[in-house]
Amino acid sequence: MIAGYIQKAMASAVVEKIGEGEYAASVPGFVGALGFGKTRKEAKDELRDVFEEWLVATLRADDELPEMDGVSLNFGGKRWQKQPVGGLT
Secondary structure, three states, X not given: OHHHHHHHHHHOOEEEEEEOOEEEEEOOOOOOOEXXXXXXXXXXXXXXXXXXXHHHHHHHOOXXXXXEOOEOOOOOHHHOOOOOOOOOO
């Protein structure tokens, strides 16, 4: 499921030329996940690495993620009701 989410995010990535021999890649809707490189491919490859780290940090923070083409990684997050475990004292 996570691999599919990453694959869909990378499929929607946008790569822009920002200078002579400089490219920036991003996924619309994912603030802070950026990749840079001397070629379009380098920028997109770096974006994938950065996006994976960004995704792990977002999941650990229990923050909600945008849905990607019907794929959601929001397993409950902050909406989960944490219940005390009974019988343990």
